[in-house]
Amino acid sequence: MQRGLCYYQMGxxxxxxxxxxxxxxxxxxxxxxxxxxxxLEELIGGI
Known part of the structure; x- marks a missing residue:
């Protein structure tokens, strides 16, 4: 979960x-x- 959060914070x-x-x-x-x-789906544009 932390890795996902790190990637989120890095954009x-x-x-x-x-x-x-x-x-x-x-x-x-x-x-x-x-x-x-x-x-994340909203941010990416709907996967």
């Missing part, structure tokens, strides 16, 4: 999205990860 939203997707595999019901993915 690399695609890598942040990728790492959050990996997290979702291990924690599929984690609402913070789901919310992160929604935010």
């Amino acid at each position: 690399d939203y695609r890598l942040s999205y990728r790492h959050n997707k990996i997290l979702l595999f291990y924690r599929p019901n984690d609402k913070s990860i789901i919310n992160n993915l929604k935010l």
Whole structure:
């Protein structure tokens, strides 16, 4: 989760999205990860 946050803070939203997707595999019901993915999809332009 920290790696995704670091990429987000650096402005690399695609890598942040990728790492959050990996997290979702291990924690599929984690609402913070789901919310992160929604935010990142908006920033990237809808993946």
